[in-house]
Amino acid sequence: MLPMGDVDVVAYSFDSAGRWYIAGTQSDGKSRLWRTSCDLSSYEVLAEHPITDMQANPDGSEVYAISEQRVIVISTVVYNSIRVIANDNMYLGYTGLAYAAGNPDRLYVTANTWNGVFGFERIPYGTGWKTLGWVAGSQVSLPNNLLIKGIPYDSPEGLNKPTSIRYLAPYMYIRVDTGVTAWLPYSYQASKMYVNLGIPGTEGFTVTPDNYLYYRNGEDAVYRKPLNDPISDGELYAGGCGCGMNDNQICTANKGNLVNFVPTNGQVVMQDYNTQVDFRFLGLVSMPICDYGFTGHYG
Numbered sequence: 199m200l201p202m203g204d205v206d207v208v209a210y211s212f213d214s215a216g217r218w219y220i221a222g223t224q225s226d227g228k229s230r231l232w233r234t235s236c237d238l239s240s241y242e243v244l245a246e247h248p249i250t251d252m253q254a255n256p257d258g259s260e261v262y263a264i265s266e267q268r269v270i271v272i273s274t275v276v277y278n279s280i281r282v283i284a285n286d287n288m289y290l291g292y293t294g295l296a297y298a299a300g301n302p303d304r305l306y307v308t309a310n311t312w313n314g315v316f317g318f319e320r321i322p323y324g325t326g327w328k329t330l331g332w333v334a335g336s337q338v339s340l341p342n343n344l345l346i347k348g349i350p351y352d353s354p355e356g357l358n359k360p361t362s363i364r365y366l367a368p369y370m371y372i373r374v375d376t377g378v379t380a381w382l383p384y385s386y387q388a389s390k391m392y393v394n395l396g397i398p399g400t401e402g403f404t405v406t407p408d409n410y411l412y413y414r415n416g417e418d419a420v421y422r423k424p425l426n427d428p429i430s431d432g433e434l435y436a437g438g439c440g441c442g443m444n445d446n447q448i449c450t451a452n453k454g455n456l457v458n459f460v461p462t463n464g465q466v467v468m469q470d471y472n473t474q475v476d477f478r479f480l481g482l483v484s485m486p487i488c489d490y491g492f493t494g495h496y497g
Contacts, residue, residue, distance in 0.1 A: 204224070204225045205220075205222045205223070205224055205225075206222050206223045207220055207221070207222040207469065208221050208222050208223070208249060208250060209221045209222075209249055209250065209251050209252045209263075209455065210252075210455065210457060210467075210469070210479075211252055211253045211254040211261070211457060212254065212457065212458075212459055212460045212461070212467075213254045213255070213256055213257065213258035213460060214256040214257065214258075214460050214461060215236060215258060215461070216236035216459075216460070216461045217233055217234060217235060217236055217254075217258055218232075218233065218234040218236075218238070219231065219232070219233050219244075219252065219254045219258075219261055220232045220233075220234065221249035221252055221263070223248075228246055229246065229247060229248035229249065230243050230245070230246050231243070231244045231245045231246075231247065231249060231252075231261065231263075231272060232244065233258070233274065243277070244261070244272060244274050244277065244278075245261075245272050245277070245278045245279070245280065246278055247263070247265045247270070247272070247278075247280060248265055248266060249263045249264065249265050250263075250264045250265070250293070251263065251264045251293065251294050251295050251362065252264070252295065253295060253296060253297040254274075254297075255297060255299070255303070256299060256460065258274055259273070259274055259275065260272065260273060260274065261274060262283075262295055262297050262305055263295065264292050264293065264294070264295050264307070265280075266286060267286040267287075267291065267292050267293075268282055268283075268284060268285055268286050268292070269282070269283040269284040269292055269295065269305065269307055269318065270282050270283060271283060271327070281325070281326075283305070283318055283327045284307070284316075284318065284329065288311070289311060289312060290309040290310075290311055290312045290316065291309055291310040291311030291312065292307050292308070292309060292310070292316075293308050293309075293310040293360070293361050293362070293400075294307065294308040294360070294361050294362040294363040294373070295307050295308075295363065296363045296364055296365035296370065297365065298365045298367070302319050302320040302321070302322055303319070303320040304317055304318065304319050304320070304330070305317070305318040305319075305327070306333060306334075306363055306365055306370050306383070307363070308360040308361060308362070308363050308372065308373075309335075309360070310359050310360060310361060312335070313335050313356065313357050313358060313359065313360065314332055314333075314334055314335025314357055314360070315332070315333050315334035315335060315357070315360060315363065315370060315372060315381070316329070316330070316331065316332065316333065317329075317330035317331065317332075317333040317383060318330060333370070333383040333384055334357065334370060334372065334381040334383065334385070334388075335356060335357040335360070336356045336386070336387070357372060357374055357379065357381075358374050358375045358376075359374065359375060360372045360373060360374050361373045361374075361400035361401065362400060362401045362402075362403070362455075364403070364404055364405045364458075366405045366406075366407065366409075366425075368382055368383075369381060369382055369389060369390075370382075370383060371403070371405050371411070373397070373400060373401065373402075373403055376391075376393045376394070377391065377392045377393040377394060377395040377397065377413075378391075378392040378395065378397075378403055378411060378413065379391045379392070380392075380425070380428075390425075390428045391428060392411055392413075392423070392428045393428075395413045395415065395421075395432070396415040396416055397413050397414050397415065398414060398416065398417065398450050399414075399450070399454070401454065401455045401456075402414035402450065402454060402455070402456060403456055404455075404456040404457055404458050404466060405425060405458070406458050406465075406466065407458075409424060409425045409426065410422045410423065410424060410425060411423055411424075411425055412435060412456050412466050413432070413456070414450050414454065414456065415432070416450070417441050417449060417450050418437045418438060418439065418440055418441040418442075418447065418448060418449060418450070419434060419436065419437040419438040419448070420434075420435045420436040420437055420448065420456065420466075420468060421433060421434055421435055422435045435466075436448055436468065436480070448468060448470050448480060449470055450470075454468070454469040454470065455469045456468055456469075457469075459481065465481055466481070467479055467480070467481050468480045468481070
């Protein structure tokens, strides 16, 4: 699927044609963005930039990413072509990104240091983007009034160190210390809070168009719960059979994304970690609990 040799995968995404976009660092120490064909038979290098989070647009013409705490857009038409949407800002600390298709398109970006989410909007009939400013997280003025910063706690009114983010219209779903919070852009408080999920690390969740929240739980399981029922008990979706390399096992190693496979909407691709291999990608095949298989590809 990728070049031979060790590749440390950091982030991945899909377009509507089922092509994979994979960002990571190769054994030569260089950070690259690859695109593979849907059948994984071929690949191409799109850019050489360090990427910590990203999402491709549906037609695969652009990839939006966090690179060195900048918000950038990468053209997939011209090799290594990027435009900077927002430069690194030590007071904001950009970490996660979600693309929201629309007219015009928007990007929602977590500002980890600022305890909020910033928005950016494509300028109609152009290639540029404009800043929308704050779209989630309460605001307070510091004593010197030189900086507006979000309230640093997880509650309906505040966000504490938000990291990764997903978008499913009309809500942003934001990873925070206590779990995941659903926030309508520009609202003064969260609409729903999904707490005590047991998610390891700072990623480990996604939402799908069939209205489920999928999340990692502990070191060996993925659970899901309906988006409209935050207090419901989650149901086991994958794993739960110990950390290992069998077809019915997964390992989180306190990290790893869950990403919606766009062409099938409800299917989730899970990034798996183990001591024997750096990672593998897993997609569930529906079978009874602890007796199912995965379709998997090793990096």
